Amino acid sequence: MSLEVTGLEVAYGRTRAVRGLTLRVEPGEIVTVLGANGAGKTSLLRALQGAVKPAGGQIVYNGHDLTGQGAAARVRAGIALVPEGRQIFVSMTVHENLLMGGYLRGDDKLNRDVEAIYDRFPNLASRRDMRASVLSGGEQQMLAVGRALVARPSLVMLDEPSLGLSPLFVERLFGLIREINAEGLSILLVEQNTHMALETATRGYVLELGQVTREGPAERLAADASMAEAYLGGGADPAPAPA
Amino acid sequence: MSGYWTGIVTILAINVVFAYGIYLAVATGQLNLGGAGFQALGAYAAAWLCFELDWSPAWTIAAGTVVAGVIGMGIAIPILRLKGVYLVLGTFAFAEVVAGLILNSETLGGAMGLPVPAYIEWQVPVAAAVACALLVFYLMATRFGLAVRSVHDDDVVADLMGVNVRGVRVAAFALGAALAGLSGGLYAHAFSYVEIQGFNASLSIYVLLYVLLGGAQTAWGPLVGAAFFTLLPEAMRSFLPAAKEAIWTAFGVTGDISPPDESWRFVVLGAAVIAMMVFRPEGLVTRDTFAFPRRRSPAAAPTREAAE
Numbered sequence: 057m058s059l060e061v062t063g064l065e066v067a068y069g070r071t072r073a074v075r076g077l078t079l080r081v082e083p084g085e086i087v088t089v090l091g092a093n094g095a096g097k098t099s100l101l102r103a104l105q106g107a108v109k110p111a112g113g114q115i116v117y118n119g120h121d122l123t124g125q126g127a128a129a130r131v132r133a134g135i136a137l138v139p140e141g142r143q144i145f146v147s148m149t150v151h152e153n154l155l156m157g158g159y160l161r162g163d164d165k166l167n168r169d170v171e172a173i174y175d176r177f178p179n180l181a182s183r184r185d186m187r188a189s190v191l192s193g194g195e196q197q198m199l200a201v202g203r204a205l206v207a208r209p210s211l212v213m214l215d216e217p218s219l220g221l222s223p224l225f226v227e228r229l230f231g232l233i234r235e236i237n238a239e240g241l242s243i244l245l246v247e248q249n250t251h252m253a254l255e256t257a258t259r260g261y262v263l264e265l266g267q268v269t270r271e272g273p274a275e276r277l278a279a280d281a282s283m284a285e286a287y288l289g290g291g292a293d294p295a296p297a298p299a
Numbered sequence: 300m301s302g303y304w305t306g307i308v309t310i311l312a313i314n315v316v317f318a319y320g321i322y323l324a325v326a327t328g329q330l331n332l333g334g335a336g337f338q339a340l341g342a343y344a345a346a347w348l349c350f351e352l353d354w355s356p357a358w359t360i361a362a363g364t365v366v367a368g369v370i371g372m373g374i375a376i377p378i379l380r381l382k383g384v385y386l387v388l389g390t391f392a393f394a395e396v397v398a399g400l401i402l403n404s405e406t407l408g409g410a411m412g413l414p415v416p417a418y419i420e421w422q423v424p425v426a427a428a429v430a431c432a433l434l435v436f437y438l439m440a441t442r443f444g445l446a447v448r449s450v451h452d453d454d455v456v457a458d459l460m461g462v463n464v465r466g467v468r469v470a471a472f473a474l475g476a477a478l479a480g481l482s483g484g485l486y487a488h489a490f491s492y493v494e495i496q497g498f499n500a501s502l503s504i505y506v507l508l509y510v511l512l513g514g515a516q517t518a519w520g521p522l523v524g525a526a527f528f529t530l531l532p533e534a535m536r537s538f539l540p541a542a543k544e545a546i547w548t549a550f551g552v553t554g555d556i557s558p559p560d561e562s563w564r565f566v567v568l569g570a571a572v573i574a575m576m577v578f579r580p581e582g583l584v585t586r587d588t589f590a591f592p593r594r595r596s597p598a599a600a601p602t603r604e605a606a607e
Contacts, residue, residue, distance in 0.1 A: 105459060128461040137459055145452040147516065147586065156449050159442070160461035187586065203460075 058082050058118070059104075059135070059211055059244070065112035066099045066266075073099035075266040076113070081211060086233065086243040088253040088274065091263030097246045098140070100263070101215050104244075105137045106130050117211070131160050136209035140216045142196045144203070146189035150180050153188050153199055157206030166206070173202040194225035201232060212236065213244040218252065230256050254278040305421045309489045311529045312424035313482050318509040318521035319431045320478030323471045325507075325515045326439070328451040329379065330387045331472065334479055334506040336394030339498035340367040341480025342487040343401055346413040349488070356417045360484035367480020372473035379468050394503055401495045412494030419488040427485055431478055436518045447471055479506075512575045514582025523583050531571060535564040 059081040066074035074096045081087045091097050102108045104115060106127040115122045117133050130137075136157070145153050154173055158166045174181035177198045183191065188199060197217060204212050214233070218226045230252050237243050247253035254260060254274045262270040262277065270277060317338055324331040341363035348359040378389045401407050438444050446467045449457040454464050487493045505528065513524020540558035547556050575583070 107455070107458070127458050128463065131459075131461040139456060139459060143453060143456045145449050145456065147452050148448055152445060152448070155445060156457070156460045156462075159446065159449075207460075 059242070060116045061104070061113065062116075063113035064100070064103060064110055064115065066096070066103045066108060067111040068099075072111075073266050074103065074110075077263075077266065077268055079261055079268065081242050081244050083210075083242055084237070084240065085259060086237050086245060086257045088245040088247055088257035088260040089263060090247065090250050090253060090260060090277075095263040096266035097263055098215070099266070101137070101140075101213060101246055104130075104135070104213060128160060131207055131209075134208075134210040136204035136207040136212050138197075138200045138204045138212065138214040138217055141219065142193070142200045144188045144191075144196050144199050146187065148188060149185050150188055150191070150199060151184040153203055154180075154206050157203035158208075161207070169206055169208065173206060177202055194221055194228070197221060197225065197229060198232075201229075201236075205236065209241065211242040211244065213246070215246050216248055217245070218247065218249045226252060307529070307533055309421045309424050311526060312421070312428035313485050313489065314506070314509065314525040314529050315428040315522055316424070316431045316485065317479055317482035317506050318513070318525040319435050319518075320475040320480075320482060321506050322435065322510045322515065322518070322521040323438075323447075323475035323478065325510050326447050326451055327468050327471045328454070329468060329472065330507060331390045331475065332387045332503050332507055333390035333392075333394035333397075335498040335500065335502040336390075336397035337367045337371060337476040337479035338483035338486065338502070338506075339394075339397050339401060339493075339495060340370055341483025342493045342498070343407055343413065343483070343495075344480070345484035345487040346415045346493045347407060349415050349417050350413050353416075356419050356423070356484075356488045359417075360481065360488065363484030363487070364477050364481040367483065368473055368477030371476020371480075372469060375469045375472040375476075379465065379472060391500070391503065394498075394500070398495050398498060408494075410495070412492055412496075415487045415491050415493065417488055418491055419485070421489070424485045424489055427481065431481070432518070432522055435521075439518050443467070443470075508572060512572065512579075512582055514584040516581065516586045517584055517589065519584040519588075520582050527583065528568070532564045532568055535567055539563050539567070 059079075061077060061079040064074055064077040064079075065072065077096070077100060079087075079089070079100075089097055089100065099108070103110045106122070106125060106129065109124055113123070117130075117135060120129075120133050122129055122133060122135075145156060148156070151170070154170045155166070158169065174184065177195075179195055180199060180202060183195075188196065191199060201212075201214075201217075217229055217233075221229060226249065233243055233245065233256055243257075245253055245257060254277055257274040259272065260274050260277045261268050270280065317334065320337065321331050321334050341360075343363075344366040345356075345359035345363035348354040348362055349356065354362070374393055378386065378393065381389045402410055407413060439447070446457065446462045449460065449462055450464050450467050457467075458464050483498075506525075509524035509528050510521050511524075513522065513527065514520030543559045544556050
């Protein structure tokens with residue numbers, strides 16, 4: 057049940073956003089991918105989810121070669137994505153959003169799994185027939201996570217899930233990530249919130265200019281002095297924004 | 300029913316079928332401004348088969364539906380690569396090409412049009428309209444309907460969920476084209492004559508207006524929109540002279556008051572369109588129209604529990 061990415065290349069025209077990236081997610085792991093804006097995190101996820109065709113390299117999940125295949129193949133193989141900015145279907149109801157997570161499932165247990173999501177998120181249960189646009193930002197993120205879980209994935213990828221959430225909801229979100237991980241799901245977490253990500257993850261990768269510059273157990277990355285300087289704001293203050 | 304009312308009901312039923320055809324494309328987030336082209340295909344296919352080959356209306360109308368549907372699918376595959384305003388222009392150009400080809404075709408009567416010898420009573424379009432409404436309501440309640448709405452909302456995320464976005468768009472567009480063709484076949488037989496000048500750009504615009512102003516969020520929209528815009532100008536026929544008379548009388552004018560000019564009906568229609576765009580941009584019928592009674596029940600439930 058492992059995700060293996062080897063020598064991945066993503067290019068937009070002549071711009072190479074990801075250069076020879078190699079990454080692994082073992083079963084039951086929480087792996088985080090860190091990096092500044094423009095480091096290639098989003099391009100990596102776009103390639104992993106099948107939104108862009110990689111220019112080179114290989115993406116293998118559970119022995120299935122997914123390179124060059126579309127998003128549907130990823131969902132079938134057991135990979136679900138919680139996209140950046142929550143991206144729920146705003147004009148559909150909460151319930152319909154959850155059903156969309158199981159769009160490719162042909163089995164009759166779909167309804168039972170949707171009910172299980174309501175048990176997990178009682179806030180969603182009380183709003184099941186409301187349009188998803190009326191949910192708060194935190195509830196929308198829960199809905200996006202719930203929608204991913206309805207697909208019954210073995211690996212959940214989250215793209216900047218804490219973006220724009222209140223500190224309270226960020227805490228709940230990371231608690232939720234640990235919870236679903238404890239239930240046996242592997243997690244690939246792309247985050248700006250380096251502190252929370254490294255606290256939650258087992259291993260991490262640091263991306264710079266489309267390449268992995270550092271990797272290892274989360275504690276070691278967190279302890280790394282230069283890491284702290286670059287991403288935790290522990291070093292010099294960031295340059296002030298121009299007025 | 301009087302001849303006047305059968306005429307109104309027939310055109311209303313045809314407009315409803317036509318509007319459902321455009322609705323299916325709009326429901327996936329694509330504005331089809333080529334409605335008249337698909338309706339013309341269905342109408343001319345039916346007219347020609349009836350006039351030249353003497354087919355019965357059941358077969359000509361079915362053939363018109365299939366012709367428009369197949370051409371719709373053929374055109375959808377390249378045209379749905381376009382996005383936004385380019386897609387609108389692409390569908391518009393398609394309708395112009397159809398009109399141009401028919402206008403220059405001797406077989407299809409050119410500018411003279413074609414007579415349609417077989418006549419259908421008003422019950423046929425009405426039955427077709429009911430069947431179309433039921434079909435679209437059913438479709439929107441299925442997994443296909445869920446996919447259609449997800450594509451409308453956010454095609455990128457719909458793709459992530461495993462929806463075949465292109466497939467859904469092409470299918471909805473082609474099925475819509477078939478329904479527009481069906482409305483054309485009904486038109487040909489109900490009015491016994493087709494001429495290409497009738498299938499013009501303003502017809503394409505009107506049918507798109509039925510859908511957008513009726514409301515594209517639910518399958519009620521095209522029904523309400525088509526009914527509103529077909530019946531409003533008719534209602535104006537008696538309302539406007541009465542209104543003019545009332546106003547004139549109020550200002551002390553007595554004697555014989557001539558009815559207002561016919562074109563006032565369309566002034567009112569235009570004003571109604573603008574008013575709806577301002578006050579009800581999502582259309583007359585929205586999802587919330589139906590969500591409202593349901594929305595209360597979950598909120599009411601805890602209160603009841605607390606009381607017990």
